Amino acid sequence: MLIPFSRKNCFQLLCNLKVPAAGFISTVKSGLILQSVSNDVYQNLAVEDWIHDHMNLEGKPVLFFWRNSPSVVIGRHQNPWQECHLNLMREAGVKLARRRSGGGTVYHDMGNINLTFFTTKKKYDRMENLKLVVRALNAVQPQLDVQPTKRFDLLLDGQFKISGTASKIGRTTAYHHCTLLCSTDRTLLSSLLKSPYQGIRSNATASIPSLVKNLLESDPTLTCEVLMDAIAAEYAAYHQIDNCISLINPTDETLFPGINRKARDLQTWEWIYGKTPKFSINTSFNVLHGQSHLEVKVFIDVKNGRIELCNIEAPDHWLPLEIRDKLNSSFIGSKFCPIETTMLTNILCRTCPEDDDLHSRWNILCENIKGIM
Numbered sequence: 001m002l003i004p005f006s007r008k009n010c011f012q013l014l015c016n017l018k019v020p021a022a023g024f025i026s027t028v029k030s031g032l033i034l035q036s037v038s039n040d041v042y043q044n045l046a047v048e049d050w051i052h053d054h055m056n057l058e059g060k061p062v063l064f065f066w067r068n069s070p071s072v073v074i075g076r077h078q079n080p081w082q083e084c085h086l087n088l089m090r091e092a093g094v095k096l097a098r099r100r101s102g103g104g105t106v107y108h109d110m111g112n113i114n115l116t117f118f119t120t121k122k123k124y125d126r127m128e129n130l131k132l133v134v135r136a137l138n139a140v141q142p143q144l145d146v147q148p149t150k151r152f153d154l155l156l157d158g159q160f161k162i163s164g165t166a167s168k169i170g171r172t173t174a175y176h177h178c179t180l181l182c183s184t185d186r187t188l189l190s191s192l193l194k195s196p197y198q199g200i201r202s203n204a205t206a207s208i209p210s211l212v213k214n215l216l217e218s219d220p221t222l223t224c225e226v227l228m229d230a231i232a233a234e235y236a237a238y239h240q241i242d243n244c245i246s247l248i249n250p251t252d253e254t255l256f257p258g259i260n261r262k263a264r265d266l267q268t269w270e271w272i273y274g275k276t277p278k279f280s281i282n283t284s285f286n287v288l289h290g291q292s293h294l295e296v297k298v299f300i301d302v303k304n305g306r307i308e309l310c311n312i313e314a315p316d317h318w319l320p321l322e323i324r325d326k327l328n329s330s331f332i333g334s335k336f337c338p339i340e341t342t343m344l345t346n347i348l349c350r351t352c353p354e355d356d357d358l359h360s361r362w363n364i365l366c367e368n369i370k371g372i373m
């Protein structure tokens with residue numbers, strides 16, 4: 001990829017600084033346009049946290065561009081089992097991240113641009129930011145019909161969503177972040193954002209699905225680089241700052257002291273799954289027994305991502321009551337997660353009577369339970 005002159009220039013400027021780089025970041029004069037060199041969703045979300053927590057944005061707004069390798073990003077108060085196809089994501093190596101802002105679930109890949117507009121709380125204005133993006137899009141392609149909606153989405157041709165918005169408002173500073181679909185894999189997007197898990201009840205925020213489209217499908221010249229350059233130019237003109245994009249490395253502790261810790265926190269099971277609002281599952285599956293099918297019912301309550309209550313109901317002749325009771329009680333307190341369940345059920349299985357038939361039923365049951373995680 002060719003780095004435009006303005007980007008390379010700024011990067012060199014940042015690298016050649018004599019003063020500590022963190023000093024540079026926090027002593028910005030009038031505004032700054034940053035772009036991450038990382039495609040790691042946790043590292044990029046950590047940059048947002050860092051700027052939000054450490055920068056004085058008074059009179060110095062910041063625009064941050066970032067792109068990620070394939071990831072699903074859920075809102076702060078969402079339930080990943082309700083929002084996405086976790087099994088498919090594991091198979092396809094797609095990361096799951098929980099962001100600090102509210103709202104719905106989106107899919108990211110290198111064809112999706114994320115924009116974060118950092119301001120003081122007073123200057124926070126999502127519509128103003130979206131209008132700026134629309135002006136930038138129309139500057140490169142005047143024929144594009146893009147409009148912001150009341151929900152702060154951007155719609156192409158009045159019906160296709162090309163951008164979704166979320167925000168975080170702190171005590172003094174705030175950020176508005178949004179996506180921009182340029183050339184994302186739409187097939188993967190829609191298959192990953194469909195939950196196969198049945199019978200979940202919760203008060204978690206639900207996403208609002210839309211028809212989506214990529215800008216590149218309307219005009220093949222609208223690559224991510226072209227779009228970022230156009231938005232940067234519009235932002236620079238609006239804020240009367242240099243049209244210069246500074247490349248930043250989100251693992252650079254000299255620039256962002258403490259940032260790697262923030263990225264690690266965002267990657268923990270406790271944050272991604274453990275912050276899911278309390279939910280319950282009421283489902284069932286059929287198992288083959290001789291020539292007929294039997295129904296196994298499952299009721300599970302999950303709090304902080306851990307099983308608080310478990311009730312597996314199956315006919316006694318298929319699974320003896322004492323074994324079911326053992327399974328139900330040993331699940332309590334464990335993570336609602338297939339890896340932990342595999343470990344737990346393997347250990348428990350060794351305590352079962354040595355009976356091949358029983359072991360095979362046990363395996364069927366455990367595979368089905370893991371299938372709902």
Ligand SMILES: Nc1ncnc2c1ncn2[C@@H]1O[C@H](COP(=O)(O)OC(=O)CCCC[C@@H]2CCSS2)[C@@H](O)[C@H]1O
Pocket residue numbers: 073099103104105106107108112114115161162163164165166177178179180181189193206207208209210211212
């Ligand atoms: N990347 C992307 N861009 C736009 N729309 C998308 C995207 N991925 C999925 N969707 C569609 O939006 C809905 C969810 O819409 P919903 O309105 O529920 O949620 C959002 O829009 C949240 C936007 C969060 C933006 C943050 C910015 C940086 S980190 S993530 C989903 O079901 C799809 O139909």
